[in-house]
Amino acid sequence: MTVTPPTVAAETPQRATRRFRTTKGRETWAGLAMMAPAGILLVLFLIIPVILAFTLSFTNARLISPNPPRFVGFDNFVRAFTNDPVFLQSAWNTFLFALVVVPVQAGLGLLLAVLVNRRMRGVTAFRVIFFIPVVTSIVVVSILWRFLYQPNGLINSMIDTITFGAWSGMDWLNNPQTALGAIIVLSIWQAVGFHMIIWLAGLQTIPEELYEAAKMDGAGPWRQFVSVTWPGLRPTMVFVLVTITISALALFVQIDVMTQGGPTGSTSTIVFYAVRKGYEQQEIGYAAAISLIFFVAVLIIALVQRRLTRDKD
Amino acid sequence: MTDTRSRPDTRAKGRAAASARIATDASEKRRRRTGKIFLYAAMSVFAVIFLFPLIFMFVSSLKPDAQILQDIDSPMAFLPVGDISLDNYFGVFDRVPVAQFLFNSVLVTVLTVGLGLIVNSMAGFALSRLAWRGRFVVLAIIIATLIVPFETIAVPMVYWVAQLPTLVIEGGVLKYDFGWLNTYEVQIVPFIANAFSIFLFTQYFSTIPKSLDEAARIDGAGWFTIYRRIIVPLSGPAFATVAILTFLPAWNQYLWPLMVVQREELRPVMVGMQYFFQLNTAWGEVMAYTSLITLPVLIVFLVFQRAFVSSIAASGVKG
Numbered sequence: 001m002t003v004t005p006p007t008v009a010a011e012t013p014q015r016a017t018r019r020f021r022t023t024k025g026r027e028t029w030a031g032l033a034m035m036a037p038a039g040i041l042l043v044l045f046l047i048i049p050v051i052l053a054f055t056l057s058f059t060n061a062r063l064i065s066p067n068p069p070r071f072v073g074f075d076n077f078v079r080a081f082t083n084d085p086v087f088l089q090s091a092w093n094t095f096l097f098a099l100v101v102v103p104v105q106a107g108l109g110l111l112l113a114v115l116v117n118r119r120m121r122g123v124t125a126f127r128v129i130f131f132i133p134v135v136t137s138i139v140v141v142s143i144l145w146r147f148l149y150q151p152n153g154l155i156n157s158m159i160d161t162i163t164f165g166a167w168s169g170m171d172w173l174n175n176p177q178t179a180l181g182a183i184i185v186l187s188i189w190q191a192v193g194f195h196m197i198i199w200l201a202g203l204q205t206i207p208e209e210l211y212e213a214a215k216m217d218g219a220g221p222w223r224q225f226v227s228v229t230w231p232g233l234r235p236t237m238v239f240v241l242v243t244i245t246i247s248a249l250a251l252f253v254q255i256d257v258m259t260q261g262g263p264t265g266s267t268s269t270i271v272f273y274a275v276r277k278g279y280e281q282q283e284i285g286y287a288a289a290i291s292l293i294f295f296v297a298v299l300i301i302a303l304v305q306r307r308l309t310r311d312k313d
Numbered sequence: 314m315t316d317t318r319s320r321p322d323t324r325a326k327g328r329a330a331a332s333a334r335i336a337t338d339a340s341e342k343r344r345r346r347t348g349k350i351f352l353y354a355a356m357s358v359f360a361v362i363f364l365f366p367l368i369f370m371f372v373s374s375l376k377p378d379a380q381i382l383q384d385i386d387s388p389m390a391f392l393p394v395g396d397i398s399l400d401n402y403f404g405v406f407d408r409v410p411v412a413q414f415l416f417n418s419v420l421v422t423v424l425t426v427g428l429g430l431i432v433n434s435m436a437g438f439a440l441s442r443l444a445w446r447g448r449f450v451v452l453a454i455i456i457a458t459l460i461v462p463f464e465t466i467a468v469p470m471v472y473w474v475a476q477l478p479t480l481v482i483e484g485g486v487l488k489y490d491f492g493w494l495n496t497y498e499v500q501i502v503p504f505i506a507n508a509f510s511i512f513l514f515t516q517y518f519s520t521i522p523k524s525l526d527e528a529a530r531i532d533g534a535g536w537f538t539i540y541r542r543i544i545v546p547l548s549g550p551a552f553a554t555v556a557i558l559t560f561l562p563a564w565n566q567y568l569w570p571l572m573v574v575q576r577e578e579l580r581p582v583m584v585g586m587q588y589f590f591q592l593n594t595a596w597g598e599v600m601a602y603t604s605l606i607t608l609p610v611l612i613v614f615l616v617f618q619r620a621f622v623s624s625i626a627a628s629g630v631k632g
Contacts, residue, residue, distance in 0.1 A: 024444075026536075027443050027444055027445060027536065028443075028444075028445040028446065030439070030443055030445075030535070030536035030537070031439045031443035031444070031445030031448065031536075032439075032445060034435040034436065034438055034439040034443070034536070034537070034540070035435075035436050035439040035440065035448075035451065037432045037435065037436070037506070038432045038433055038435065038436035038506040038511060039436065039451070039506075041432065041502070041503075041505055041506035042455070042458070042506045042508065044503075045470070045502070045503035045504075045506070046458055046461070046466070046506075046508070047458075048473060049466035049469050049470040049473055050458075050461060050465075050466055052466075052469040052470075052472065052473055053465060053466050053468075053469040056469055056472065061472070063471070063472060063475070112359060115352065115355060115356055115359070116356065118352075120349070120352070122353075123356075126356045126359075126360060127622065128615070128618050129360045129363055129364060130359060130360070130363055131614075131618075131621070131622065132363060132364070132367065132611065132614070133363055133367075135561065135610050135611060135614040135621070136367065136607055136610070136611070137564070137565040137567075137583060137606065137607065137610070138565065138567070139565070139567050139583045139586055139587065140370075140583075140586070140603045140606065140607050141366075143586070143590055143599065143603055144366050144367075144369075144370050144600075144603060145366065147596060147599070147600075148366060148369070152382065152385065153385065154366075154369060154385055154390060157385050157386045157390075160386075161386070189362070189363070189366075193363070194625060197622055197625045197626055197629070198625065198626065198628075198629035200626065201626035201627075201629055202629070236629065239629050240629070243629075246462055249462075250462050250464045252464060252568055253567050253568070256567075256568075256571075256587075257587060257590075271464045274464075274468055275467070275468065275568065275572070278468035278471070279468060279471065279572050284468060284469065284471075284472050287468040288468060288469050291464070291465040291466070291467075291468055291469070292465070294462075294464070294465055295461065295462070295465040298460070298462060298465075299460060302460065
């Protein structure tokens with residue numbers, strides 16, 4: 001790889017073999033060789049696409065186009081924020097979705113984890129049941145719930161039964177007022193078991209003795225939770241909040257399968273809009289800019305969350 | 314279980330509490346029992362919430378459309394009663410090449426997970442057990458990339474893979490061509506190397522005593538032999554964790570194949586499902602299709618339930 005001047009070349013082979021013979025040299029070669037397959041693949045399918053996302057966002061590139069991409073500066077970003085109401089609506093919907101899903105899903109996950117974190121007959125079965133939606137594909141879940149949400153579907157018929165016919169439900173997914181809410185419900189339903197398991201792992205790192213000591217001091221269940229459980233869960237909380245937030249911001253499949261962004265844009269999200277722009281309408285440059293905005297938002301929110309929830313010692 | 318380290322006053326308090334407990338033993342027992350009943354009731358309510366859509370799905374897949382709609386107003390919706398048959402399943406197989414979709418998904422999943430285990434564990438080995446210059450920089454870069462969601466690079470990636478060189482066989486001749494769209498490799502190769510898997514392997518391998526390597530080296534073993542004969546056999550849990558964590562996303566892939574695979578014979582089940590769903594409102598058949606692609610994963614999960622749960626837990630413990 002390196003071009004050596006002829007005068008040195010005479011002794012280079014010898015030095016190279018000698019270096020290769022030493023343990024250190026062989027270790028370096030072995031390390032590089034074993035790192036190479038993953039390294040090359042990561043460069044090809046992670047590093048280069050990241051750089052590409054960055055550079056394309058400053059161009060007017062199209063997926064299939066006879067003209068080479070042209071540098072357009074910040075045009076794409078300006079367009080997104082000042083001249084594209086659909087983008088702004090998508091960003092707002094994504095934000096709204098995350099705002100509801102993050103606390104509710106984290107809270108419900110913790111509640112479930114506390115419920116199943118004990119030695120009781122049958123508790124494993126409940127853990128398994130709560131986890132089943134997680135292993136069910138989100139595509140399947142979206143199609144299934146689309147059926148449940150139909151005007152004459154199961155959800156409405158259950159509401160009808162429970163309220164003795166006083167309230168007969170509605171067309172959940174075709175109503176701009178309820179569509180996003182309906183998608184929030186099934187999204188929480190699908191993923192909450194995953195976070196239950198993470199919380200559960202956190203709960204199990206809290207030493208039993210702390211609870212015994214708290215009991216001896218006369219602490220009731222609520223007091224135990226506030227003084228022992230909650231402080232012990234701090235590192236877990238950071239992880240749960242960050243992962244839920246990132247996956248909530250990346251909302252795509254449910255939208256693509258259930259509503260295609262409608263009705264009247266009420267469920268369009270950033271990722272859905274980027275895919276629509278970049279793939280269906282072939283505006284790769286603009287889509288890359290939207291992806292970059294999305295990434296910066298993810299980064300900022302994750303960093304802020306980390307800072308707000310970190311230990312203050 | 315006396316804690317000898319506790320201070321005298323705590324111990325005294327503990328003793329007092331213990332004697333008080335004996336006095337109220339009976340009421341305590343009663344309280345515990347009501348507590349338990351309450352817990353089981355709460356867990357059962359959640360169990361119903363988590364299971365009803367899936368039970369409805371499996372049950373409906375066995376019924377003709379007319380009966381699905383008729384049963385929806387009663388608990389019959391959750392019971393396999395009435396006109397029960399596997400007709401919907403045969404209907405699905407008649408209408409779309411489900412067998413081909415299933416084959417594609419299995420092929421893609423097996424190769425992604427299998428090759429990923431080899432490639433990522435080797436990288437983890439190189440990063441955790443071999444001293445070479447630059448490995449800390451490489452590890453730092455890999456950890457930094459964990460923050461990049463796939464969604465942000467998906468669209469540029471389509472643009473990128475559309476220009477990659479590939480070898481094709483055309484009329485018995487091996488040719489050189491460009492563009493990975495509509496191939497198997499575009500569904501597999503980009504997902505083999507995985508930063509999070511490398512990170513997990515690195516973490517796990519660094520807990521194995523280094524003296525094992527040294528002993529093997531004295532016996533004349535090379536690094537690859539050490540990896541293959543010592544580290545891999547000792548790392549069952551790490552391999553299981555990575556296999557499970559990469560199996561689910563590989564099987565469930567949707568966004569990526571939706572964009573890069575248009576040829577029907579290359580489609581995986583999830584994308585095939587979406588097309589099938591779009592051209593079809595026969596709900597019984599749709600439910601049969603979703604049941605068909607859910608059952609295998611559900612069975613795998615129920616069999617390896619313990620490994621699944623501990624894998625997910627392991628992914629979150631690092632914080």
